Amino acid sequence: MSKDNEILEQFTSKEYEHGWSVEYEADEAPLGLNEGIIRWISAKKEEPQWLLDWRLKAYKTWEQMTEPEWANIHYPKIDFQRTRYYSAPKKSKKTDSLDEIDPELLKIYDRLGISLNEQKRLQGIAVDAVLDSVSVGTTFRDTLSKHGIIFCSFSEAVKEHPELIKKYLGSVVPISDNYYAALNSAVFSDGSFCYIPKGVRCPMELSTYFRINAANTGQFERTLIVAEESSYVSYLEGCTAPQRDENQLHAAVVEIYAAKNAEVKYSTVQNWFPGDKNGKGGIYNFVTKRGICAGDHSKISWTQVETGSAITWKYPSCILKGNYSIGEFYSVAVTNNYQQADTGTKMIHIGKNTRSRIVSKGISAGHSQNSYRGQVQVMKRATNARNFSQCDSLLMGSTCGAHTFPYIDISNSTAQVEHEATTSKIGEDQIFYCNQRGIATEDAVALIVNGYAKEVLNQLPMEFAVEAQKLLALTLEGSVG
Amino acid sequence: MLKITNLHASIEGTPILRGINLEVKPGEVHAIMGPNGSGKSTLASVLAGREEYEVTEGSVLFKGKDLLDLSPEDRAREGVFLAFQYPVEIPGVSSTNFLRTAVNQVREYRGQEPLDAVKFLSLMKEKMKLVEIDQKLLSRSLNEGFSGGEKKRNEIFQMAILEPTLSILDETDSGLDIDALKIVSNGVNELKSKDNATIVVTHYQRLLDYIVPDFVHVLYQGRIVKSGTKELALELEEKGYDWIKEEVAGTAV
Numbered sequence A: 001m002s003k004d005n006e007i008l009e010q011f012t013s014k015e016y017e018h019g020w021s022v023e024y025e026a027d028e029a030p031l032g033l034n035e036g037i038i039r040w041i042s043a044k045k046e047e048p049q050w051l052l053d054w055r056l057k058a059y060k061t062w063e064q065m066t067e068p069e070w071a072n073i074h075y076p077k078i079d080f081q082r083t084r085y086y087s088a089p090k091k092s093k094k095t096d097s098l099d100e101i102d103p104e105l106l107k108i109y110d111r112l113g114i115s116l117n118e119q120k121r122l123q124g125i126a127v128d129a130v131l132d133s134v135s136v137g138t139t140f141r142d143t144l145s146k147h148g149i150i151f152c153s154f155s156e157a158v159k160e161h162p163e164l165i166k167k168y169l170g171s172v173v174p175i176s177d178n179y180y181a182a183l184n185s186a187v188f189s190d191g192s193f194c195y196i197p198k199g200v201r202c203p204m205e206l207s208t209y210f211r212i213n214a215a216n217t218g219q220f221e222r223t224l225i226v227a228e229e230s231s232y233v234s235y236l237e238g239c240t241a242p243q244r245d246e247n248q249l250h251a252a253v254v255e256i257y258a259a260k261n262a263e264v265k266y267s268t269v270q271n272w273f274p275g276d277k278n279g280k281g282g283i284y285n286f287v288t289k290r291g292i293c294a295g296d297h298s299k300i301s302w303t304q305v306e307t308g309s310a311i312t313w314k315y316p317s318c319i320l321k322g323n324y325s326i327g328e329f330y331s332v333a334v335t336n337n338y339q340q341a342d343t344g345t346k347m348i349h350i351g352k353n354t355r356s357r358i359v360s361k362g363i364s365a366g367h368s369q370n371s372y373r374g375q376v377q378v379m380k381r382a383t384n385a386r387n388f389s390q391c392d393s394l395l396m397g398s399t400c401g402a403h404t405f406p407y408i409d410i411s412n413s414t415a416q417v418e419h420e421a422t423t424s425k426i427g428e429d430q431i432f433y434c435n436q437r438g439i440a441t442e443d444a445v446a447l448i449v450n451g452y453a454k455e456v457l458n459q460l461p462m463e464f465a466v467e468a469q470k471l472l473a474l475t476l477e478g479s480v481g
Numbered sequence B: 001m002l003k004i005t006n007l008h009a010s011i012e013g014t015p016i017l018r019g020i021n022l023e024v025k026p027g028e029v030h031a032i033m034g035p036n037g038s039g040k041s042t043l044a045s046v047l048a049g050r051e052e053y054e055v056t057e058g059s060v061l062f063k064g065k066d067l068l069d070l071s072p073e074d075r076a077r078e079g080v081f082l083a084f085q086y087p088v089e090i091p092g093v094s095s096t097n098f099l100r101t102a103v104n105q106v107r108e109y110r111g112q113e114p115l116d117a118v119k120f121l122s123l124m125k126e127k128m129k130l131v132e133i134d135q136k137l138l139s140r141s142l143n144e145g146f147s148g149g150e151k152k153r154n155e156i157f158q159m160a161i162l163e164p165t166l167s168i169l170d171e172t173d174s175g176l177d178i179d180a181l182k183i184v185s186n187g188v189n190e191l192k193s194k195d196n197a198t199i200v201v202t203h204y205q206r207l208l209d210y211i212v213p214d215f216v217h218v219l220y221q222g223r224i225v226k227s228g229t230k231e232l233a234l235e236l237e238e239k240g241y242d243w244i245k246e247e248v249a250g251t252a253v
C-alpha cells in the first residue's frame, strides 16, 4: 500500500460523534402513509381546514409522481409504508417560557453543544430546536419581537400568523415541484418560520438545529423565511442524528422570499449520520431549497458545508426575478467511506442585470461518490445577466469518484457565463512538506483541506466557520491517500 | 550530532545512495556538492524521512537516536529541518497559519506550552527582520504564486522560526538574486551557534563565500567520493567534476 493510501485509510476511519440516542416517551403516528395519516398529523397540530386541504392536495400529487432517478446516486428503494411520519416527545408541549421545557429534552441539546438557556448562549444567535417532528423551544423570541421580527416554529406560525403562511407557503417551492417536495408538503410536521419586516436588519443570527432521535422516523421539516423590503437576515441550520443500522429519510423544504433590496444569507452545516464505515445505515437527505429574489437589488446567498448523510440530494437554488438581483451558492461537500452526494445549485436569471456566483468544492475520500450538478439558466428578457461558476474537486485516494455536471441554458445573447473546473489530489508532497515542519499527517490533511475550502468557509459566520473546520477534519479523519 | 554510516537507499527498486558515510558535529557547516543526479536531494529526503525512499542498508544516528526509526514529523520535532529545493504550494493556507500549527506541534512534542497568537506574532516579527521578508508575503497562501527567490527566502524564514539543531539547505541559493543571497546567507549565519549544525547542498562556490563551510564533500553516484576543506570548492569551481569522475573510474577497477 502506498503511503498515500495508508494515510488516507487512517484519516477516514473516525467514528461519528453524535451517534447516540435517548429514550423518551413519544407521541407517534402509526407506520405508513395514507390519507388517514395526513389527517392524523393535521389534527394533532390543530390545523385550519385550508392547510389540511393543501396537504391532501399535495398527497394526491405525490401519489401520481414517480421517484426521480436522474441523480448520480444509488440506493435501495425507500419503503414509504415502513416509515413513520410523525414522532414527538410527549413532554414537548410548547410553552411560552423556555424554563418550562422538559429538562430531559434540554439535556439532549446540551449534549450536542447547543444550549437553549439564553443566559448561557453566546449572545447573537437565536435558536429554534427541532426534535424529530416538533420544535421544542425557540430562544430570544422577545428580543427579536421588539424589532418586529417573527422567529418561531412553523406550527406556531400557522396559528399566530396564518395570513403570512397562507401567502408564502408553497410560493417558492410549489407542491408539484418534485417528488420529495410533494411528499414534504403532504406530511411536514414542523420547522422554523422567520419574518423580517421592512427596513429591519436582524440584530442576531437566527438558527434552527434539527435532531432526529426516533428510529424508523422520517423528518420532514419546512422552513420559510420572508425578508421584506430592505431587510437583512443571516440564518443558520445545523443537524445531527443517531447512529442506526437502517436508513432514515430526511426530506425538507426551505423557501426564501426576498423583497426589494432585501438580503438573506442562509448557511447550513449538515452533519447527519453518514452511515458506518461499511456503508450501513445513515440518513437519506433529500432536500429542496429555493429562494426567490422577487424584488430589484435583492440578494440570496446559500452557503453549505455538507459532511454527513449516507446520500445527499440537494440543489439550493435562486430565482433571480428582480432586476439587479444577486444569487450566490458556496458549497463544500465532503464524502467518505460509502457516502454519496449529488449536490449543486440552479441559478435562474429572469430579471435584467442579474448576477450569480457559484463556488463548489467537492472533497471525496474512501469509496464515496461526489457529484456537482449545477444549472445556469438565462431567460429571454434577462439582459446583461452574468454568472461565474467555479467547481473544484479534491480526491483523496483512488477508490472514490468526483463528477461534474454543469448545465448551461442561455436564451439571451448578452449573457456572460463563465465556468471553471479543476480536479486535484491531495499531494504526498504537500503532506510531506507539512510533516517536515513537525505537523502530524492528520493535521496536515486538515490544514490542506481547510485551505482548499477556505473561500466557502469564509462565507460562514465566525462561530460556525470554526465548527465547520473541525467537522471537515473529523469527517476525513483516517482517510489520506 | 549526526552520524551516517554506510547508508544505502533506493527508489522503486533503483539504488540511488550506495554507502554514504558522514559525521557532523555541533557547530559545523558541511557543504555537499556534486553533479546533477548524484543523489544530493535524495540524501536530504532520506534524512527527512520521505517514505518513497527505501533504506536498504546502513544507519543514521541523530543526537544518539536512531533517526530512521522516527516518523518524518518526529524527526522535525527532534530538530531536523530541510529547506526544500522545490518548496510545495499549499493553496488557501497562509504561511502564518501554517507556521503557527508547526511551531505549536513542535512545542507540544517538547513538552512546552503552545504559543498564543500574540506571542507567535512577536516571534514572527523578530524573525522577519532576520531574512527581511515582507509581511504581505506571509499572509498569502503558502508558496502559491511566490517567485523562485521568494520561496527560498520563505524556507529560511521557516527555519528561523523553528530553530532546528540540524538544518539541511538543498540548493537554497538557486533562484536568489545577488542581494537576496547575501541577506539569506546572513540570516543563516546569524542562526548558527555552537550547538547546531548546517548541511548546505549547492552547485556554486559563490554561496560558500557567505556561508563558510568547515568541510566540503563531493557526492557522486550515490557515494561521497571526496572530502576536503573550503579550498576543495574553489578547485571544483575551477576544474569541474571530470577529474573526480576519472579518479573514481580509476579506483573502481
Ligand SMILES: Nc1ncnc2c1ncn2[C@@H]1O[C@H](COP(=O)(O)OP(=O)(O)OP(=O)(O)O)[C@@H](O)[C@H]1O
Pocket: B011, B012, B014, B016, B034, B035, B036, B037, B038, B039, B040, B041, B042, B043, B085
Ligand atoms: N522515482 C524515481 N525513480 C527512479 N529514479 C529516480 C526517482 N526519483 C529520483 N530518481 C533519480 O535519483 C537520482 C538522484 O536524484 P537527486 O534528486 O537526489 O539528485 P541531485 O543530486 O539532488 O541532483 P540536482 O543537482 O540536479 O538537484 C537521479 O538520477 C534521479 O533521476
Ligand SMILES: [Mg+2]
Pocket: B040, B041, B042, B085, B170, B171
Ligand atoms: Mg537536488
